[in-house]
Every structure is written in C-alpha cells, then in structure tokens.
Amino acid sequence: MFWIQQSGDELDILFKLDGGCLATSSIRVLVVDDFGPFRRFVRSTLQNKLGLRTIVEASDGVEAVELAQALQPDLILLDIGLPKVNGIEAARKIRELAPQSKILFVSQELSVEVVQAAFTAGAIGYVVKVDAESELPSAVKAVLRGETFVGSRFAGHGFIGTPDAATAGSEGNKVVAPAQRQEVEIAHRHEAGFYSDDASLLDGFTQFVGAALKAGSAVIVVATELHRGNLLPRLQAHGLDIGAAIEQGRYIALDAAETLSKFMVNDLPDRGKFLDVTGDIIVEAAKAAKVEHARVAACGECAAFLWAQGKAEAAIRLEHLWDEIAKTLGLDVLCGYPLGSFQGGVGSHIFDKICAAHSAVSSR
Numbered sequence: 001m002f003w004i005q006q007s008g009d010e011l012d013i014l015f016k017l018d019g020g021c022l023a024t025s026s027i028r029v030l031v032v033d034d035f036g037p038f039r040r041f042v043r044s045t046l047q048n049k050l051g052l053r054t055i056v057e058a059s060d061g062v063e064a065v066e067l068a069q070a071l072q073p074d075l076i077l078l079d080i081g082l083p084k085v086n087g088i089e090a091a092r093k094i095r096e097l098a099p100q101s102k103i104l105f106v107s108q109e110l111s112v113e114v115v116q117a118a119f120t121a122g123a124i125g126y127v128v129k130v131d132a133e134s135e136l137p138s139a140v141k142a143v144l145r146g147e148t149f150v151g152s153r154f155a156g157h158g159f160i161g162t163p164d165a166a167t168a169g170s171e172g173n174k175v176v177a178p179a180q181r182q183e184v185e186i187a188h189r190h191e192a193g194f195y196s197d198d199a200s201l202l203d204g205f206t207q208f209v210g211a212a213l214k215a216g217s218a219v220i221v222v223a224t225e226l227h228r229g230n231l232l233p234r235l236q237a238h239g240l241d242i243g244a245a246i247e248q249g250r251y252i253a254l255d256a257a258e259t260l261s262k263f264m265v266n267d268l269p270d271r272g273k274f275l276d277v278t279g280d281i282i283v284e285a286a287k288a289a290k291v292e293h294a295r296v297a298a299c300g301e302c303a304a305f306l307w308a309q310g311k312a313e314a315a316i317r318l319e320h321l322w323d324e325i326a327k328t329l330g331l332d333v334l335c336g337y338p339l340g341s342f343q344g345g346v347g348s349h350i351f352d353k354i355c356a357a358h359s360a361v362s363s364r
Contacts, residue, residue, distance in 0.1 A: 026054065027052055027054065027074045027075065027144065028054045028056070028071060028072075028073040028074050028075075029046060029052055029054065029055045029056070029073055029074065029075045029076075029077065030055075030056045030057075030058065030064065030067055030068060030071065030073040030075070030076045030077070030101075031043060031046075031055060031056070031057050031058070031077045032057075032058045032059070032060075032061070032063070032064040032076065032077065032078045032079060032082065032087070032090070033059070033077075033079040033082075033106070034059045034060060034079065034081075034082055034083055035079075035275060035279065035328055036059075036275065036276055036279065037275065037276065037279025037280050037282070037283050038129065038279065038283070038328065038329070039057050039059075040280075040283065041132070041283045041286075042077060042106065042132070042136070043055050043057070045132070045133075045136050045137065046140065049137045050137055050140060050141070052140075056071060056073065059082075059083070060082050060083040060084040060085070061082040061083070061084050061085025061086055061087060061089065061090035062084045062085050064076070064078065064082070064085075064087075064090045064094065065085065065090050065093045065094055065097065068094040068097060068098040068101055069094075069097040069098055072098050072100065072101060073098070073101050074100075074101065074102065074144065075101070075102050075104065075140065075143060075144055076094065076098075076101050076102070076103045076104070077104050077105075077106050077140075078090065078091060078103055078104070078105050078106070078107075078123075079105070079106060079107050080105060080107040080108075080109050080114065080118065081107065081108070081109075087105065087107065087118075088114075088117050088118055088121045089121075091103050091105075091118065091121035091122045091123060092121045092122065094122065095121070095122035102124055102125075102143050102144065102146070103121075103122050103123045103124065103125070103143075104123065104124070104125035104126070104127065104139055104140065104143045104149070105118045105123045105125065105126045105127070106127045106129060106132055106136065107126070107127075107128070107129060108128065108129045108130070108327060108328055108330075109128075110128060110153065112154065115154060115159060116159050119159040124143055124146070124147070124148050124149070125139050125142065125143040125148065125149035125150075126149070126150060126151055126154070126159070127139045127149070127151045128151050128153050129328065129329065129330065130295075130329065130330030131151055131152065131153065133286060133287075135151055135152065139151070189326070189331075189332040189333065189359060189360070190319075190322060190323050190326045190331075190332075190333045190335075190357075190358050190359045190360075191333065191334050191335070191358055191359060191360040191361065191362065192319075192334075192335045192337060192354060192355060192357075192358040192360075192361045192362075193334055193335065193336050193337065193361075193362050193363070194337050194338075194339045194361070194362070194363040195336060195337065195338060195339060195363070196338075196339055196363075197338075198226075198227070198230075201227065201301075201336045201338070202227065202230055202231055202234055203234075204334070204336060204362075205221070205223070205227070205231055205299050205334070205336065206231065206234040206235060206238065208297065208299050208334045209221065209231070209235060209251075209297070209299060210235060210238045210240060212295070212297035212332065213235075213240055213245055213250065213251065214240070215295075216289060217250070217289050217295050217296060217297055217332075218249065218250040218251070218252070218285035218286060218288050218289045218296050218297070219245075219250065219251050219252070219285075219296075219297045219298070219299070220252045220254065220281060220282070220285055220296065220297070220298040220299075220300075221251070221252070221253045221254065221298075221299055221300060222254045222255075222256050222259050222298065222299075222300030222301070222302055223253075223254075223255075223256055223299075223300050223301050223336075224255070224256055224257075224301065224305070225255060227301070228253050228255070248288055249284065249285065249287070249288030250285070250288045250289065252281060252284075252285055254281075254300075256300060256301055256302050256305045257305065259277070259302060260302055260305065260306070262277045263276075263277050263278075264314070267311060267314055268313070268314050268317060269314060269317055269318045269321055271321060274318075274321045274325075275321075275324075275325060278325055279325065279329070282296050282298070282325070282329055282331060283329075286329075295330060295331070295332055296329070296330075296331055296332070297331070297332040297333075297334075298322075298331060298332070298333050298334075299333070299334040299335070299336065300334075300335065300336065301335070301336045301337070302318060302335075303315040303316075303318045303319050303322075303335055303337075303354075304335070304336060304337045304338065306318060307337070307354075308338075312350055315354070316353055316354065316357060319335065319354065319357035319358065320357055322335070323357060323358075323359075335358070337354065339363065
C-alpha cells in the first residue's frame, strides 16, 4: 500500500533554491520509511518549509522500487532499515530503474561504513534521523540541485559515490554540509530507575524532567494521576515555569492507564498501535522544543503499571518497543519501577530481563 499527498490539482509549484531565484517545477518526491509518524514528519517538513506538494509515501523496500519505476520521482528520501528489501539494496535497484531520481538517505544508522555503503549504492545525500528537524530542508535543497550533502555528524569524512549518482544534475559535484558540531550526541538513552518509595521515584522524575526542560527540550510524562499531580510542585520548586512549558507544548502529561489502553491488544502491546500513538506525540513534542538539535525526553511508569498487574511479558515487550522508538527518534527515556514489586528482589530472573531491556540502570 502507498499514499499520495497532494494539495489541490496544481502540480506546478514555486520552489526557492538558495541561489535566490524562483523556478517553476513539478517536483515529485517519494518518501520511504516503515515508521508512519516519521513519514508524516517528513511530509510536513517538505510541505511547510519547502513548499513541496506532490509527495508519495511507501513503507517498505519493494514498494519503493515499484513506485520509483512507475513515477520516476525527482527526489527519493530513503530509510535503510526497511522491511522486505533494505534501503541500500532498494537504492541499487532504483538507480537502474529510475536513473534520474536523486536519492537522499534519512536513517538512524551512524556507522561510517553504512553511510559509505549508502553513497556507493547511489545516494547523493545522507541525514541522520535525529538531526532531520534542522538538516532536512538544507539537504533536500542541495540534493535537488545535484549537490552531495553530508550531515554534520560526518563532517570531515570523504564519502565516495557511484559516478552517475555523484554527478547527476551537478556542476563539479559540490559537497554541502552544515556547520560541524563540536560534540556528537548519543543516539538514544533508555534507562530504568528502581525506587524504594514514591518520594524516591518523584525525585528521580524531577531531576530527569528538570534537566531536559532547562536544556530547552520537550518532555513527555506518562504516569499515574497521583504521581503527575505530585510532580508539578516539585518541578516548580526547582524554578521551572511549568505553566509556560505546558502552553508551549514542551511539557506533555499523560495518564499511564489511558495511554496503555490505546495500544494494548489481548493484554499485550501491539507494535503498530504503539508506534502510531507514541510516535505522533513525540513528533509534536519535538516541534515545540526551543533549541536547535534539542531532544525529546520521556519518563513514566507504563511498564511498571503492567508489571503491577502481573503482566510481566507485556511489560518486557513494552520496554523493547520503547527502546525501538528511542533508537528511531533519538529519544531519552526513563522508566520508573518500584523495587518492592519484584518477587525474588534484585537478581531475580524477571529483574534481570527488565535490566537487559535498558541501556543503563540506577536505583535509589
């Protein structure tokens, strides 16, 4: 299945390039990603920041190849981790079937070897997903001009592409890259905090949320009504203007039970529903962040809520889903657990499985 997004019947649009001139074009774009909320984010960016309107979406590598051959799009935004056929293999096939299409990879992969493989397969641009908010518009403009674009995380690396991909529509194969950052952020953070009582849990959440808000990031809190209510005065006591953060959309508080009900199927979290529900919230929160390259932070107790109901398998599966979305969108996640809820205590089998689902573990 694929989707076409078009605003009105007019395909000809005005597209402003950096050279300062306006050119009339009928630019066709194919966006390929298996994560629906990210596709919507990309589509929104292309429409609102670049004025592009003829946008086709695909969710796997087979669709990408088929649509590229049928539509011959001017630009293809391609993920690497696609179902059926991965993005690099899809790019190789697309170069044969749609040689005039320019390929820009937008992926979570940070390996230099993987990025080189993407260029070898036919790409002339590469952006890391967590940097897409700031880098995607510039990357699209550069790639449409036929210029090679390399995201700031890979500044200084000389990636070599295929001859026809590197020179298609370009003069001198100019390489465009954003200003290099001095530090490279960790792709994601997914921690578990084990707390001896409610006061300790709230202390941990306060520290986590407060640090994120002070850094200009957006925060999502998914907790019980009691903990959500008790968290607010603690944050305000730390000098945070929570009212302003709520109004700006940088502080989003959700009920744990209500949120779980939106993606649970037969007492287990459904992957598709989970990614749709949480992905939309995360993308909206990211738009509200105040600083460039800001991250979205999420803390809560959904998995602990399931564990308290005796649904250990569901809790572990949910943690794996949080880890997946954290890696995909560069999310910082803190999951709160009451220590006393683990039968057998620290070192028990279920405790070890919960710990293994996280990148770091702490207790207080």
